Amino acid sequence: MASFIIRRLIxxxxxxxxATFLMYILVSLSGDPLEELAQSNAPNKxxxxxxxxxxLNLDVxxxxxxxxxxxGLFRGDFGISIQNQPVNALLANALTxxxxxxxxxxVVAIVLGISVGIVSALRQYSGFDYTVTLISFLFFSLPIxxxxxxxxxxxxxxxxxxxxxxxxxVPAIIAISLIAGVLWMSLIGGRWKRRLIVxxxxxxxxxxxxxxxxxxxxxxxxxxxxxxxxxxAIGIAVGVTAVSTGLRNRKSLxxxxxxxxxxxxxxxxxxxxxxxxxxxxxxxxxxxxxIVVTGVIGWFFxxxxxxxxxRTAILTGILTAGLIALDxxxxxxxxxxxxxxxxxxxxATVGASTPGLGGNFWxxxxxxxxxxxxxxxxxxxxxxxxxxxxxxxxLLEVMNQDYIRTARAKGLTERTxxxxxxxxxxxxxxxTIIAFDVGAVVGGxxxxxxxxxxxxxxxxxxxxxxxxxxxxxxxFFVVTGTLAVLFxxxxxxxxxxxxxxxxxx
Numbered sequence: 001m002a003s004f005i006i007r008r009l010i011x012x013x014x015x016x017x018x019a020t021f022l023m024y025i026l027v028s029l030s031g032d033p034l035e036e037l038a039q040s041n042a043p044n045k046x047x048x049x050x051x052x053x054x055x056l057n058l059d060v061x062x063x064x065x066x067x068x069x070x071x072g073l074f075r076g077d078f079g080i081s082i083q084n085q086p087v088n089a090l091l092a093n094a095l096t097x098x099x100x101x102x103x104x105x106x107v108v109a110i111v112l113g114i115s116v117g118i119v120s121a122l123r124q125y126s127g128f129d130y131t132v133t134l135i136s137f138l139f140f141s142l143p144i145x146x147x148x149x150x151x152x153x154x155x156x157x158x159x160x161x162x163x164x165x166x167x168x169x170v171p172a173i174i175a176i177s178l179i180a181g182v183l184w185m186s187l188i189g190g191r192w193k194r195r196l197i198v199x200x201x202x203x204x205x206x207x208x209x210x211x212x213x214x215x216x217x218x219x220x221x222x223x224x225x226x227x228x229x230x231x232x233a234i235g236i237a238v239g240v241t242a243v244s245t246g247l248r249n250r251k252s253l254x255x256x257x258x259x260x261x262x263x264x265x266x267x268x269x270x271x272x273x274x275x276x277x278x279x280x281x282x283x284x285x286x287x288x289x290x291i292v293v294t295g296v297i298g299w300f301f302x303x304x305x306x307x308x309x310x311r312t313a314i315l316t317g318i319l320t321a322g323l324i325a326l327d328x329x330x331x332x333x334x335x336x337x338x339x340x341x342x343x344x345x346x347x348a349t350v351g352a353s354t355p356g357l358g359g360n361f362w363x364x365x366x367x368x369x370x371x372x373x374x375x376x377x378x379x380x381x382x383x384x385x386x387x388x389x390x391x392x393x394x395l396l397e398v399m400n401q402d403y404i405r406t407a408r409a410k411g412l413t414e415r416t417x418x419x420x421x422x423x424x425x426x427x428x429x430x431x432t433i434i435a436f437d438v439g440a441v442v443g444g445x446x447x448x449x450x451x452x453x454x455x456x457x458x459x460x461x462x463x464x465x466x467x468x469x470x471x472x473x474x475x476f477f478v479v480t481g482t483l484a485v486l487f488x489x490x491x492x493x494x495x496x497x498x499x500x501x502x503x504x505x
């Protein structure tokens with residue numbers, strides 16, 4: 001394995017050298033950095049052109065100029081832009097903005113897409129499968145700029161107006177409840193009697209929840225509360241156990257329920273004490289402590305087969321702790337929405353933050369989330385479709401293999417067959433897709449960043465290309481190329497972890 005990684009890294013270095021050389025030559029031929037100055041009427045035009053020539057070494061032939069640029073790269077310096085700004089600073093700002101925006105959207109799209117695709121494959125040719133297929137193709141065919149504009153109109157402008165008086169109309173409650181009932185009926189399946197019972201129960205439950213939210217105007221000052229939190233924590237413990245190990249594994253169930261009870265016991269101390277003086281460092285520390293403590297609980301309950309029990313306990317702990325953090329964020333929603341900078345319109349349409357907002361850790365977090373909401377949804381809607389289709393097709397192919405039929409013939413439960421055998425092998429082609437998408441992710445969503453006013457990697461590349469500014473273009477290419485090569489190496493290693501039959505020698 002070590003020799004394989006070393007060989008791949010050495011080959012990747014040579015590939016990057018060749019690619020950057022070719023890219024530098026193409027950039028130098030694509031435009032003239034002096035064109036803007038040559039067409040200006042400035043009295044000192046000649047001096048400005050001479051200064052820019054010296055700044056960018058334009059009097060040196062492009063192949064030799066590449067090695068001058070490469071020497072700066074070895075020192076960690078991407079050079080100077082034609083606006084006489086350090087490219088390192090421009091790259092740091094753009095990369096931070098892009099990672100904040102696009103990475104969040106991609107992770108959510110991957111999780112949702114794979115989950116929905118797997119359920120769609122398990123419910124092949126059902127109403128749920130047909131609905132997911134229709135929605136996936138619909139989202140895949142939508143132009144991103146049109147989706148972004150619609151989100152700004154209906155997801156921000158009109159939604160902000162509705163939040164001033166967040167009551168849900170009766171026709172809307174009926175329509176949403178029926179849609180939810182049909183969705184749950186298609187998802188659970190079974191005979192028609194069972195489906196009708198699920199339809200009625202899900203419709204009535206959704207209608208009751210929506211009516212309560214409307215009457216209490218919950219969206220004006222949202223909260224979870226200890227009663228709902230306790231119910232959700234217990235539900236998370238049971239659900240995670242059912243998916244991770246199966247409810248027959250009592251040790252996993254007891255470990256998950258212990259974690260849930262611990263979360264319920266810590267609800268008030270966390271909400272009223274520990275979380276009040278929150279900082280980013282403390283937030284990260286609490287995440288680490290959550291993983292360590294829940295891992296210890298899983299280790300205590302899990303003997304002799306501790307691995308699955310520890311995994312179940314940690315997943316339960318992360319989700320239940322996340323609910324407490326979400327409730328704390330909700331407690332500051334009214335403060336944020338009614339602040340002088342927001343003025344009752346909390347869903348942002350442009351930019352990455354509200355200038356001059358101030359506030360504590362939780363208010364700043366809400367501000368980040370409200371600015372991320374619309375562009376994240378725009379990217380998710382487009383990416384969701386491809387991940388759904390790939391995961392569905394991959395799982396259907398695996399489910400028809402001989403070893404799956406053998407596993408069923410041995411008497412293994414359907415959960416074990418799907419989770420331990422089929423799902424693991426179905427992830428192999430999806431891993432390839434994700435690895436190839438990483439370069440595009442860090443490259444930025446140019447249209448989305450433009451519509452929503454995010455200055456990320458995509459905007460950096462397009463703006464530099466428009467004025468023939470070589471150094472920012474090369475910085476963009478080096479970062480995206482390096483990450484693409486790195487994640488393809490990681491994908492090869494994941495192949496071996498997912499399927500030991502795959503040899504990387």
